[in-house]
Amino acid sequence: MTGDDLQELTRGALEEIAGASDPDQLELVRRKYMARHGGLITAGAAALATVDGDGRAELGRAFNLAKSTVQQALHTRQLELASGGRAADAEREWLDLSHPGAGLDRGHQHPVARLVREIEDIMARLGYESVRGPEIEDDLHNFQLLNMPPEHPARDTHDTFYLAGAEAAWLFRTHTSPVQMRTMLSGRPPFRIIVPGKVARRDNPDPTHIPVFHQVEGLCVDRGVTVGDLKGTLEYLLRALFGPERKVRLRASFFPYTEPSLEADVACGICQGSGCRSCLGKGWMEILGSGMVHPQVLRNGGVDPEQFSGFAFGMGPDRIAVLRYGLPDVRELYENDLRLLEQF
Amino acid sequence: MRVSRNWLGDFLELEDIAPVRIAELLTMSGTEVERTLDVGRGLDQVVVGEVVDLARVEGSDHLFLARVRGGDEEPQDVVCGAGNLFVGALVPWARPGTTLPSGLEIGRRKIRGVVSNGMLCAADEVGLGSDHEGILLLPPANAGAGLPLSDLYPEDTVYELEILSNRADCLSHWGVARELAAVLDRPLREPDLRPVASSGQPLLNSLTVEIEDESVCPFYRADGFGGIPDRAAPHWMQRRLQAVGQRSVSGIVDVANYVLLDVGQPLHTFDLERLQAGGGHIRLGVRQARAGDRLRCLDGVDRALDPATLLITAGDRATAIAGVIGGQDSAVHEGTRELVLEAASFAWTSVRSTSRRLGLRTEASSRFERLLAPQLAPVGALRFARLLTDEIGGTLRPGPVEAGRMPASAGPIRVAAASISSLLGVPLTPERTAAALRRLQFTVSSEGPDLEVIPPAVRTDVREPVDLVEEVGRIIGYQEVPGTIPVMRRAPRAGAATAPAARLAADLAIGAGYTECITGSLVPSDLVSPVRGLGTGRTDLALANPLSTQLGALRSSLLPGLLSSCQLNQARGRDRVRLFEQGRVFWRVDGARPEEPELLALVDQDVEPDPDGSAERLLHLLRVCQGLGERLSLGETEFRPAEHSGFHPFRCAEIWSGGQTWGVLGELSPKALAQLELRGRVVAAELRTDGWLVPGGRPSLAPALTRTPALVLDLAVTVPERALLGEALAAVHERAIPWLERIWLLDQYQGSQVLAGRKGWTFRLRLRDPERTLTGHDGEVTRQRVLTCLRERVAAELR
Numbered sequence A: 001m002t003g004d005d006l007q008e009l010t011r012g013a014l015e016e017i018a019g020a021s022d023p024d025q026l027e028l029v030r031r032k033y034m035a036r037h038g039g040l041i042t043a044g045a046a047a048l049a050t051v052d053g054d055g056r057a058e059l060g061r062a063f064n065l066a067k068s069t070v071q072q073a074l075h076t077r078q079l080e081l082a083s084g085g086r087a088a089d090a091e092r093e094w095l096d097l098s099h100p101g102a103g104l105d106r107g108h109q110h111p112v113a114r115l116v117r118e119i120e121d122i123m124a125r126l127g128y129e130s131v132r133g134p135e136i137e138d139d140l141h142n143f144q145l146l147n148m149p150p151e152h153p154a155r156d157t158h159d160t161f162y163l164a165g166a167e168a169a170w171l172f173r174t175h176t177s178p179v180q181m182r183t184m185l186s187g188r189p190p191f192r193i194i195v196p197g198k199v200a201r202r203d204n205p206d207p208t209h210i211p212v213f214h215q216v217e218g219l220c221v222d223r224g225v226t227v228g229d230l231k232g233t234l235e236y237l238l239r240a241l242f243g244p245e246r247k248v249r250l251r252a253s254f255f256p257y258t259e260p261s262l263e264a265d266v267a268c269g270i271c272q273g274s275g276c277r278s279c280l281g282k283g284w285m286e287i288l289g290s291g292m293v294h295p296q297v298l299r300n301g302g303v304d305p306e307q308f309s310g311f312a313f314g315m316g317p318d319r320i321a322v323l324r325y326g327l328p329d330v331r332e333l334y335e336n337d338l339r340l341l342e343q344f
Numbered sequence B: 001m002r003v004s005r006n007w008l009g010d011f012l013e014l015e016d017i018a019p020v021r022i023a024e025l026l027t028m029s030g031t032e033v034e035r036t037l038d039v040g041r042g043l044d045q046v047v048v049g050e051v052v053d054l055a056r057v058e059g060s061d062h063l064f065l066a067r068v069r070g071g072d073e074e075p076q077d078v079v080c081g082a083g084n085l086f087v088g089a090l091v092p093w094a095r096p097g098t099t100l101p102s103g104l105e106i107g108r109r110k111i112r113g114v115v116s117n118g119m120l121c122a123a124d125e126v127g128l129g130s131d132h133e134g135i136l137l138l139p140p141a142n143a144g145a146g147l148p149l150s151d152l153y154p155e156d157t158v159y160e161l162e163i164l165s166n167r168a169d170c171l172s173h174w175g176v177a178r179e180l181a182a183v184l185d186r187p188l189r190e191p192d193l194r195p196v197a198s199s200g201q202p203l204l205n206s207l208t209v210e211i212e213d214e215s216v217c218p219f220y221r222a223d224g225f226g227g228i229p230d231r232a233a234p235h236w237m238q239r240r241l242q243a244v245g246q247r248s249v250s251g252i253v254d255v256a257n258y259v260l261l262d263v264g265q266p267l268h269t270f271d272l273e274r275l276q277a278g279g280g281h282i283r284l285g286v287r288q289a290r291a292g293d294r295l296r297c298l299d300g301v302d303r304a305l306d307p308a309t310l311l312i313t314a315g316d317r318a319t320a321i322a323g324v325i326g327g328q329d330s331a332v333h334e335g336t337r338e339l340v341l342e343a344a345s346f347a348w349t350s351v352r353s354t355s356r357r358l359g360l361r362t363e364a365s366s367r368f369e370r371l372l373a374p375q376l377a378p379v380g381a382l383r384f385a386r387l388l389t390d391e392i393g394g395t396l397r398p399g400p401v402e403a404g405r406m407p408a409s410a411g412p413i414r415v416a417a418a419s420i421s422s423l424l425g426v427p428l429t430p431e432r433t434a435a436a437l438r439r440l441q442f443t444v445s446s447e448g449p450d451l452e453v454i455p456p457a458v459r460t461d462v463r464e465p466v467d468l469v470e471e472v473g474r475i476i477g478y479q480e481v482p483g484t485i486p487v488m489r490r491a492p493r494a495g496a497a498t499a500p501a502a503r504l505a506a507d508l509a510i511g512a513g514y515t516e517c518i519t520g521s522l523v524p525s526d527l528v529s530p531v532r533g534l535g536t537g538r539t540d541l542a543l544a545n546p547l548s549t550q551l552g553a554l555r556s557s558l559l560p561g562l563l564s565s566c567q568l569n570q571a572r573g574r575d576r577v578r579l580f581e582q583g584r585v586f587w588r589v590d591g592a593r594p595e596e597p598e599l600l601a602l603v604d605q606d607v608e609p610d611p612d613g614s615a616e617r618l619l620h621l622l623r624v625c626q627g628l629g630e631r632l633s634l635g636e637t638e639f640r641p642a643e644h645s646g647f648h649p650f651r652c653a654e655i656w657s658g659g660q661t662w663g664v665l666g667e668l669s670p671k672a673l674a675q676l677e678l679r680g681r682v683v684a685a686e687l688r689t690d691g692w693l694v695p696g697g698r699p700s701l702a703p704a705l706t707r708t709p710a711l712v713l714d715l716a717v718t719v720p721e722r723a724l725l726g727e728a729l730a731a732v733h734e735r736a737i738p739w740l741e742r743i744w745l746l747d748q749y750q751g752s753q754v755l756a757g758r759k760g761w762t763f764r765l766r767l768r769d770p771e772r773t774l775t776g777h778d779g780e781v782t783r784q785r786v787l788t789c790l791r792e793r794v795a796a797e798l799r
């Protein structure tokens, strides 16, 4: 057998391997060419012994190559047939991958819960611990300790729900600030806390009011805390929430439990400060009330105002959600329509 | 409150400051500008028209045809719907071709077959106030037919202000001007308080005043005026009142209103003759109401007066509610020639509670209820005397009659200048600090490093050193304070960063396909929900003062709210609703603070379920609860079959851990679904998470990862139909069988292959020894041990 014969033989073997349409046929092909006794290629190799001279070594290498080529082809074809193989067979397993269908079967976080978490995480980076307090409060913690004695005019904006009957001494807290008092009364400064939670005011529901809503309160009490610290902290928080480029301004305000009191505005996201319909022409949106904790409030919390000072701030995640996600009506946040919730 | 820029100009120079800049300065210093309104803009095209003839439009019961003359040309017809016209009236006339300040273009129109040449305007139509009651009547003294309206109404800017509740001093033009003078660092022109000359009978001859309790009325001053003509207020005064939204009433009333808005002191005017009511001498009194006191008030309402009401009496008969509203019987009228002016100070608590009780808030009460300085009372009286005698006429009678005592001003506030600068966090010299306070009309003297500060009497809000920090801060401007982050000298509490259990639980529920909801904490007072989860057997705590019965009580379970969210989504076309909520509910505790457990509730509604679907969803829900326990609680979690109202009697379990029950789960009963108007099938769970789940979740431990091969074998048994898998597996785990690494159910079957009343279970067992490879014999021994255990606990038999 010459080298050309061998090449011819190999080509024939590869064609037959490719043509085998099931494992049985393939086995027949294997036997025909590669059977230990009488296979066309194996037999040829055995006959090498009869050749001598220079050509023998070269022909030997050619036979080894032919054997391994055919062996490899048999193996590949065997795998192909086992996995359902040929192009025609694969085609039967055609799959439409253009459309992901129902999507990942996951649930969604409520936008307000998401914002609360975001605020907690931002403040955690500044060392604020997230704490909770009771939603049912007494007059002492909700008002009196916070510089709002009975009949105080500031109570006008804190129209309060009281419990009936035997529980008449209790009210639904009107802000998260009582947790400031509870924290100060139960420990020693420094304090750095962030307090999310539900609060309630007796406002009739309308597109911007809902009787039970959320607040997030922050409190920092330490030696030498300044208005500058309040400003820096609020700027960090608000830029982290609204974007690093967003303009933030602090202006004078009044709360009975802080002095000085400041209100923080961020530039309107739609007009960037020039005034438009959504900000009622003001160019700014009120986001949060804040101030330096009033010395009397510190004293009420068992903290010596001669040694310590602090700031507090409070914001409404519902309102921020309305602004951020463009909701026309705050009540939609609590309808729990899945079409809304699934956006988060 | 509304203020006019022109009016503020009486008190300080503002001509060179742009209106928008004024708004910004006010807002930043604490007097927030809610709205800015242009007044008198674009009035040069509107002319003064004189009504020379007036007739009804034929076939209409409310339209009039006015013949209007504007200057020298021929009068023209204008159709008008307002009823306050008369022949000779001077009115704003927008002729065809005019564009009104609102942008409205006026043309010649045919109305009811009559040609109307333009229109006659109400105050709001020409941007001169909010009045739309009738056509604006122009004062004859100033208006001549044909003059452009802009001659009568110079341009002005009106600011709608939100005055902070502690700033009674800002409820006037004088007060707002004081703020502007401070932020602009400009001199303030104080109002003219020179007394006017008096003549005639001393007032004391006709009137005395007695205060029953000076703690509710520290000071009362009465001034008398005589010979007052029936004359309207001058045009400039009416114009200003109009600009800030007040209607012109009469000369006397307009002057009193003007003084109120000018310097902030509420005044009340009585007709002297009516006060006398036939008698001679008037005994004015200030006292609490008694049973039987009544008053017909200026608003026409006849009110029975609660004993907590503070009254002004004449001869012991109620004649006004102090600081709130006057009475009709003693009110001034066109015929008033002699009047008594009241300028008094009333305790804010009294006025506030009276005003709230009556549901009546007036210009006067809204000032008195905010701690108005008593020192304003004489200011108001002097301003009234000046304006009444100058602008209307009449004379002041000698000697005001006074009762009570003007409270002494508080002493100076002593403060270290350095403490102001250090609390603000901005370096300020004592000189700069003092200068900022002086800009606010504070008297400042320095004694070494300390400042002695006396605020003006009207600043009732400034009492202690910290109040001065605010004043300095807002006057130098917070934009000057550099933002810093407070130094943290002590680490936060260890463990503070651990994620709360609630957060981890929410993540787990969301990962399992449930969407987070927040429902209201307030529920209907008479909520009869068939499914109340952990609130079963409890009553919702009622509110004493609910907004409505729909929001009348505090929830005791999350499930009613969550199920109504299912209903909403079902109504909006969803066929599968999976929701969860985390939140507080409220449980009554006798004689103590209500308990506020933290709950987690989950629901899964399939509106059009296939027959086996609900079992599958219930088991999925169960696995979620199990996952919560495994991941977030310290103990083992067990599910024990239970009965619970609203749940399917054979598909309900309680969740137990550490010897306590923490929750309930199951499929809702068809009856409950029908009551809730929910279609399909619903599975639900409610768990208490506080106390059960721990922050950070269950601590993890690495197992020994032995390298010897595992031996895996199966065990097929039959058990009674109602045998509990949980019980079976718990029994095997309790036995701690050697080599048994894990056992799980591979398959469960019923039917022809097993006896009736029994079911088949095939378990797979994975065995391993840390030291050696297990043999078939080892496997057989283990299989027997497991079988023995199952036989004892769930009556298993080998199949």
Ligand SMILES: [Zn+2]
Pocket: A268, A269, A270, A271, A272, A273, A274, A275, A276, A277, A278, A279, A280, A281, A283, A284
């Ligand atoms: Zn805008």
